Amino acid sequence: MTEDEILQTLTRILRDLLMDDSIVLAMDTRREDVPAWDSFNYINFIVALEMEYGIKFKVSDVESFENVGAIVKQTKALRS
Amino acid sequence: MMNWLPAATDFRDQLKSILASADSNGRFDKLAALAHHRLNVIETLQLDGALGKCPRDAEATPAPIRLALLGANTLDHLAPAVRVAGLRRRILFDIHIGSYGQYRQELLNPSSQVHRFRPQIVLLSLSSRETLSALPLSSTEGEVQALIEQRIDEIRHLWRTARETLGAVVIQQTVLDVADPVFGSYDCVVPAAPCRVIARLNERMAQAASADGVLLLDIAGAATRQGIQFWHDRSRWLQGKLEIAPLAAPMYGEMLVRIVAAQRGMSRKCLVLDLDNTVWGGVIGDDGIEGIVLGEGSAAGEAHLALQRYAKQLSERGIILAVCSKNEAAVAEAAFRDHPEMILKRSDIAAFVANWNDKSENLRVIAEQLNIGLDSLVFVDDNPVERARIRESLPMVAVPELPEDVSDYVPRVAEAGYFEAVAFTAEDRQRAQQYAANTERDLLRGSVQSIEDFLKGLDMSVDYGPVTPVSIDRVTQLINKTNQFNTTTRRYSPEEVVARSTSSDGLAFQFRLLDKFGDNGIVSVMILRPDDNERDVLEIESWVMSCRVFGRELEHEAMNIAVEAARDRGVRALSADYIPTTKNGVIRDLFPSLGFAPSDKDTPSNGPSRWILDVKNYDAHKTHISRIEKPQ
Numbered sequence: 001m002t003e004d005e006i007l008q009t010l011t012r013i014l015r016d017l018l019m020d021d022s023i024v025l026a027m028d029t030r031r032e033d034v035p036a037w038d039s040f041n042y043i044n045f046i047v048a049l050e051m052e053y054g055i056k057f058k059v060s061d062v063e064s065f066e067n068v069g070a071i072v073k074q075t076k077a078l079r080s
Numbered sequence: 081m082m083n084w085l086p087a088a089t090d091f092r093d094q095l096k097s098i099l100a101s102a103d104s105n106g107r108f109d110k111l112a113a114l115a116h117h118r119l120n121v122i123e124t125l126q127l128d129g130a131l132g133k134c135p136r137d138a139e140a141t142p143a144p145i146r147l148a149l150l151g152a153n154t155l156d157h158l159a160p161a162v163r164v165a166g167l168r169r170r171i172l173f174d175i176h177i178g179s180y181g182q183y184r185q186e187l188l189n190p191s192s193q194v195h196r197f198r199p200q201i202v203l204l205s206l207s208s209r210e211t212l213s214a215l216p217l218s219s220t221e222g223e224v225q226a227l228i229e230q231r232i233d234e235i236r237h238l239w240r241t242a243r244e245t246l247g248a249v250v251i252q253q254t255v256l257d258v259a260d261p262v263f264g265s266y267d268c269v270v271p272a273a274p275c276r277v278i279a280r281l282n283e284r285m286a287q288a289a290s291a292d293g294v295l296l297l298d299i300a301g302a303a304t305r306q307g308i309q310f311w312h313d314r315s316r317w318l319q320g321k322l323e324i325a326p327l328a329a330p331m332y333g334e335m336l337v338r339i340v341a342a343q344r345g346m347s348r349k350c351l352v353l354d355l356d357n358t359v360w361g362g363v364i365g366d367d368g369i370e371g372i373v374l375g376e377g378s379a380a381g382e383a384h385l386a387l388q389r390y391a392k393q394l395s396e397r398g399i400i401l402a403v404c405s406k407n408e409a410a411v412a413e414a415a416f417r418d419h420p421e422m423i424l425k426r427s428d429i430a431a432f433v434a435n436w437n438d439k440s441e442n443l444r445v446i447a448e449q450l451n452i453g454l455d456s457l458v459f460v461d462d463n464p465v466e467r468a469r470i471r472e473s474l475p476m477v478a479v480p481e482l483p484e485d486v487s488d489y490v491p492r493v494a495e496a497g498y499f500e501a502v503a504f505t506a507e508d509r510q511r512a513q514q515y516a517a518n519t520e521r522d523l524l525r526g527s528v529q530s531i532e533d534f535l536k537g538l539d540m541s542v543d544y545g546p547v548t549p550v551s552i553d554r555v556t557q558l559i560n561k562t563n564q565f566n567t568t569t570r571r572y573s574p575e576e577v578v579a580r581s582t583s584s585d586g587l588a589f590q591f592r593l594l595d596k597f598g599d600n601g602i603v604s605v606m607i608l609r610p611d612d613n614e615r616d617v618l619e620i621e622s623w624v625m626s627c628r629v630f631g632r633e634l635e636h637e638a639m640n641i642a643v644e645a646a647r648d649r650g651v652r653a654l655s656a657d658y659i660p661t662t663k664n665g666v667i668r669d670l671f672p673s674l675g676f677a678p679s680d681k682d683t684p685s686n687g688p689s690r691w692i693l694d695v696k697n698y699d700a701h702k703t704h705i706s707r708i709e710k711p712q
Contacts, residue, residue: 016092017122019129040156043319047326048122059315 001079003027006072013048017041027069053079081306081331084480084496086471088117092126099130107134113475115168121161124330128160131167144172145340148194148248150183151205153323158205161333168334169341180321187241195246201340202242203297204235205253207323208278217262219272228277232284239294249573251339252289254282254300256323258312293574295339295502299324299332305495306331338500344571345561348478348498349452351394352443354461355405355412355434359424360384361486364415365407375421383486387460388423390490395428398508399499400515402431402446404459409434430515439466440473450515451627453563453663458498460489505554507601517597518628535633535704542637543592543708547581547605554602555590558624563663565604565625565635567656567670572622577607580621585610587618587645591638593629593705603629604638608645611655617692618646620656630666636701639674646695654693655679660686674701 011025018036031037037045049071050056055078065071088094091114098110111131119127136144147162149155159175166173176197178186183204186194194202211231215224239250259274267273282300289296303311313325324332341347356363361373361380373381395401401424405412412434416426426432431446439461447454455476461467467479480496482489501508525534547555556574563569572580581588591604604625611617620642625635646654656671672678675698676691 013122016126019126019133039320043316043322043326044122044125044157046319047316051120051122056315059318062315062319 001076003072003076006075007068009052010049010068010072013052014045017044017048025068027067027072029068030066049075055079081310082118082334084492085116085118086481088114088119088123091117091119091123095126095130099133104135112167112170115164119164119330121326121329124164125160128163131163142170142172144174145201146174146176146197146199147201147203148176148178148197148199149203149205150178150186150194152181152183152207152210153205154180154321155205157322157326157329158324158332161329162336164330165333165337169337169346171337171341184238187238190245199246199248201251202246202248203251203253203336204238206255208255208259208274208281211281212259212274212277215272215277217270217272221271224271224277228280228284231281232288235285236288236292239292249343250294251297251336252285252294253297254285256300256303256312257308295343297336297339299335302331302335335497338497339502342500342502343560345563347500348458349456350400350402350450350458351391352402352404352446352457352459353391354463354466355403355407357462358460359388360415364411369415369419372415372419374419380486383489385421385423387489390493392423392428394499395512396509397501397504398511400430400450400511401428402450403429403433404439404442404446405434406436406439407434427516428512430518440470443470443474443477451630460493503553503557505557507554510599510601513598514600514628520597538704539596540632540705541594541708542634542705543594544589544641547577547588547590551590551602552577555605558602558605558626559622562624562626563661564627564666565630566664567620567623567667568659569661569664570622580607580609589641591634593632593634600629604634606638606642608642616652617655618649618651620654633703633705635670635674637703637705640700643695643698651695653695656691657688658691659688
């Protein structure tokens, strides 16, 4: 699975969650760049991602993700 | 989890197409249909988002219930799950979520947001953390007990506030046991060991709730069955103070709404069983009585027996049992009579339909025979094709998905929670016998010439009087569960019924019908109050009657009794509203048939109507029911 494929999946998940198909995620997107991506929806997003890939992030990972790229990389690492 | 619901195919596409459709009227129905699938927490959030975009059409959607979720932890993630569980039953919720940890202040401060919100239901979701942090491990038995009592007193005070100042129904959630063992098995005998404290807290809370008429949401019990790791996820607790794991949120919402629905009389009433490979293993038509797999000596045979045992338990708590099977009736009935291992007997089955007709047709027959709605039925069938067909043709019938292995049939049916109850009354305990007696009454009906002879042969008497404290639970249950013979479909809490039965100017009558086959229990309730407009008129505010006694002239005798009570009080007339619903068409002509006249000639034929009866000129109806009057 490539980083780009994961990024596409993350985009789809966030679009579904926030019901906004105009969202476009890039590796350097930060949470505050996306309106409505609040802490409530951040946890939902992590839950959705963990269900999608059958993975579980460490709490230390989740609180230190700087941007979408960090989430993508950690997802890839947990899947391999 | 939620495995009794069928899997959703193409959930994402279905949701998108519903949202894109121009027909906004049908949207609510389509979303409700989608809610009848097994949805995970994310799909639940999405469905809730779509529901939020659905215009609330006062005609097509019911009035929302105002629910306040209050508690010590983060509860925001539970609201979407509650709304979707509501959608599954076509109940809408307006939800107020209390601020984090502020439940005391919000309940006790009369100018708080909760008070302005005026909730009809208050849910208190507490955790064990506050209690545990106040109890060092070295605390003595007496110290633990004192602290728990103090905590219970505090919770009861909050309940009282919610009920008395907000007039809300209170639902108290049990506390999850999220503690780790400190000593090991020895925890069981250390008074302040966390698992002990939590167990006692839950036990005392249940006792207090029962004494105070508060309803319990027992997620602690659910967690014992389904696993604490499913219900509580430490990372989510650390990340956002979520005591309830997001993955468990849909189950939480479902369990909560079951209680709300049960209180509104929306729980299912009847378990309909298929026979071959459900009640027993094998096909009786092919294998014969001696060939079916049932009972000791075979693991599968014992599993089928376990399902029978569970059905029997349900029947003992007042759930009606029925059979719907593709079989020769004589062959199927012979198994009930002649197979030595059968736990269910023919007399346990209130409606027995075995033939080669389509099962959806037979389910209609069963509902009709039992005089209950199709939406009161749960149909258990091992055959996935039959299940799919019933869901398609009769979507109001609940049809659980069954696992491949018969050993899991019972837990599957049980976890589906179709028969959620908020009371267990004497009438519930006797219902099975009453239905068996009904079968005998029907035999009598078939053997006599006229309805007149039938009624005469029943030897009926009515035991009536004001509602008593002993019967308050049954009376409230009857009022809130009855949909057919219900003149106004007003619902009452036990407190409201008590208030009416003890008020000096109102009246609340209960009627118990007896006949030679037994006691039918309290089967009718009539609540009267002075008419708002005219003080010398008594208004029938609510009148309900169990469908089990339709056609027995009880409505006539009850009206005779009401008129006598009105005359005793020097009242000039009785007034009554008939408020039509989709379910009470059976009493459309009740008031005119009892001698009432329309109060306004121009009342539209399909809307609510008001009726008046002049008590002076009332001729008592002749009935076949004699009176047993209780001393007042």
